[in-house]
Amino acid sequence: MGETFKKAGVVGWPIEQSKSPIIHGHWLEQNGISGSYEKIAIEPANFEKDIQSLIADGYRGCNVTIPHKEAALAMADVVSDRAKAIGASNTLVFKDDKIHADNTDGVGFISNLKQLAPKWDAKLGPALVLGAGGAARAIIYSLLQEGAPSVVIANRTQAKAQTLADFFGDHVTAITMDDVGNVLADTQTLVNTTSLGMVGQPDLVLDISALPKTALVTDIVYNPLETDLLKQAKSLGLMTVDGIGMLLHQAVPGFEAWFGTRPTVDDVLREKVLSA
Numbered sequence: 001m002g003e004t005f006k007k008a009g010v011v012g013w014p015i016e017q018s019k020s021p022i023i024h025g026h027w028l029e030q031n032g033i034s035g036s037y038e039k040i041a042i043e044p045a046n047f048e049k050d051i052q053s054l055i056a057d058g059y060r061g062c063n064v065t066i067p068h069k070e071a072a073l074a075m076a077d078v079v080s081d082r083a084k085a086i087g088a089s090n091t092l093v094f095k096d097d098k099i100h101a102d103n104t105d106g107v108g109f110i111s112n113l114k115q116l117a118p119k120w121d122a123k124l125g126p127a128l129v130l131g132a133g134g135a136a137r138a139i140i141y142s143l144l145q146e147g148a149p150s151v152v153i154a155n156r157t158q159a160k161a162q163t164l165a166d167f168f169g170d171h172v173t174a175i176t177m178d179d180v181g182n183v184l185a186d187t188q189t190l191v192n193t194t195s196l197g198m199v200g201q202p203d204l205v206l207d208i209s210a211l212p213k214t215a216l217v218t219d220i221v222y223n224p225l226e227t228d229l230l231k232q233a234k235s236l237g238l239m240t241v242d243g244i245g246m247l248l249h250q251a252v253p254g255f256e257a258w259f260g261t262r263p264t265v266d267d268v269l270r271e272k273v274l275s276a
């Protein structure tokens, strides 16, 4: 008897922009796995019904993107601690007649830093996170899990930063964008989670020369790959990590759960996704 054909995909609305099929397609081929991973458009009103159809069709699970990440969490039978804390799910696994929800954005962020900046350690000092959206929430959660002694959040809409700080508790504080300059000298990890600096968006205007020489600077924007923030950090001699790896690493746990093999993030994959 041949190996069972394994099916997974990514659901969203719209879905055309998703790069996930390139990532999973690469790993399926690299590992010689008999399976498929496709884009599946699901309208918000049909989310639960269409997920049930995927289960009935024998899918092993799916990635979940905008606007379904909260709905995915809400319909799951089993929710991982990190998905619960982040309040959204990007990875569903259908097994044992149950829907399991996980959120792999934070672990993807951390794995990327560990791969590209092996000397970096969250425990080395306070982190400063720019932005207070969904990505910031996942990143703050994982920085704290990794042992960051404290996290400062700065956001255009300060109320959103304050809400996040209140949620995470004692070691997390919110400041205004105008106050960023005052905390740089005490920051070991600087993360931009806003869309500033992305093609078609306003620039991120920030002088980071007060950061310690040991600081790491990373940006979740990956178009352009080298943002102005990363350029400035490099010119100051700081460690930098670009944003494409977070997208690649967040895909690892889902692939392993659906297809049974833990895949690796390598340069061939990076180049494939960047040139797509």
Ligand code: ATR
Pocket: 130, 131, 132, 133, 134, 135, 136, 155, 156, 157, 158, 160, 193, 194, 195, 196, 202
């Ligand atoms: P994601 O899920 O990727 O985090 P999001 O929830 O839309 O996306 O969050 C986008 C972040 O970028 C927010 O922190 C947003 O700031 P506000 O909370 O004030 O909206 C930030 N952002 C987007 N455009 C911005 C701009 N022009 N200036 C400053 N911050 C901006």
